[in-house]
Amino acid sequence: MPGQVQSIARAAAILRLLAGGSGRLGLLEIARALDLPKGTAHGLVRTLQDVGFVEQDKTSGKYQLGAALLHLGTSYLDVNELRSRSINWADPLAARSGEAVRIGTLLDSEVLVVHHVFRPDDTLQTLDVGALLPPHATALGKVLLAYEARGGGFGELVPYTRRTLASPRALARALSAIREAGWGSDIEEMTVGEAGIAAPIRGYGGLVVGAIGISGPVERVCDAHGQPRVTLVTHVREAARAVSRDLGGRGQ
Amino acid sequence: MPGQVQSIARAAAILRLLAGGSGRLGLLEIARALDLPKGTAHGLVRTLQDVGFVEQDKTSGKYQLGAALLHLGTSYLDVNELRSRSINWADPLAARSGEAVRIGTLLDSEVLVVHHVFRPDDTLQTLDVGALLPPHATALGKVLLAYEARGGGFGELVPYTRRTLASPRALARALSAIREAGWGSDIEEMTVGEAGIAAPIRGYGGLVVGAIGISGPVERVCDAHGQPRVTLVTHVREAARAVSRDLGGRGQ
DNA sequence: CAACAGTGTTCGACAATGCCGACCAGGGTT
């Protein structure tokens, strides 16, 4: 594969940096973080500003992400096949299971949430479409990792709770168990008191392109033995199959 | 201001094209639309693909927006000062008025919705955060236009309904009336049966940085004379002032 | 069945392009 266009790759790095960091960044901070000369960074940032991908706070001079990105992001949702096919099945799943439903896909070894249906009750919930979840500590993420072709080493496995799978060996075992069973779960591995169940979504050719899952309080998601309830597992797997069928895949 | 970085400007144009068009586009369509040689367009698109801003449908070969943009877009929401300050005031406004609340800002002569609170009833509504609204046919848009520094000519004023302000003269009159009154409305100018009320949000230095408004069925938003209800107008203007105060502006 | 009209993709040579480093200009702090 021939070389990349340098300036575009650098511009993307700047945007990722701004998205990841604590919001606003100064020009020199950007230049230092990417190991670029001041002048070069300035040129890149200024054209990013011209196209609306970056805004500058006039008082502090610092830079932040721009409004044009918001529209591009939602435009992506409109085109995304995985999301559009899932929508019809996510709502029934939320209704049947009584829990929140999320659909995610792998992006740079993280889980990108592309759709989110709130838990049917009226509790206050924040929409996390567009959020990135840690793959090793969520049911969605582990399912996606299990079927990921590029089985390279995982990133650093930060432990969120005592039950997080923080060692590569434990994670690899869990992934092969998921491949065996065709679904996966996480029990208080990301936040205490929360559990989740997920199953893979296959696209054209049987390739896994995403995952659908529910998550909620551990006492509702799991039975008396601390295992995910069979009825919920069935619901999730059926939803995953339905979406896969819609996508033209073989559906598990 | 010295020249732009050509390749970044072109890359941004490609992304805008993909966002605006009907989703997927072929390489030649992109090249033709931007008047670029095939090879050049390919290089740009390929690096956009490498950084995740563009995806390629393997079967058709066509290109579409990529997943990385979704995360960038929502990251923008997290940083956006206008949105974060508005959130606390949008919910009460929705509750008091009983209508849907939206907060918008001007982007490229269009209205970008940065926050959206559903109407309190349980009707089915779609979240339009990230959507672009026509400025001349919505209360939010007309308020933003009225206080826009760069008072250049408006784009083409497409008529949506019979009551849309489609002539530059009528629109200019409406805008100066808004400046006079400090708030604006639209009555069946975008969709029949719908009306809206909006007021400007001022940031540091008194500059208008956004607008907040409600919208709903014309029979609820307007009184017997077909005019916006005074109580609703007051609620909207108070909310706008509150947000402005939070932003450090003078609040009207 | 062959010629064709479309794709998306690769390659290499030229030179235009954007990179780099040093140089300005303003603000805050010592």
Added chain:
DNA sequence: AACCCTGGTCGGCATTGTCGAACACTGTTG
């Protein structure tokens, strides 16, 4: 008032990306 820090500018060099033609492939058409 001298100093640091910031963001912004300018011009020369050569690295960089652009460009057009050629390639591989698919589906259609004569």
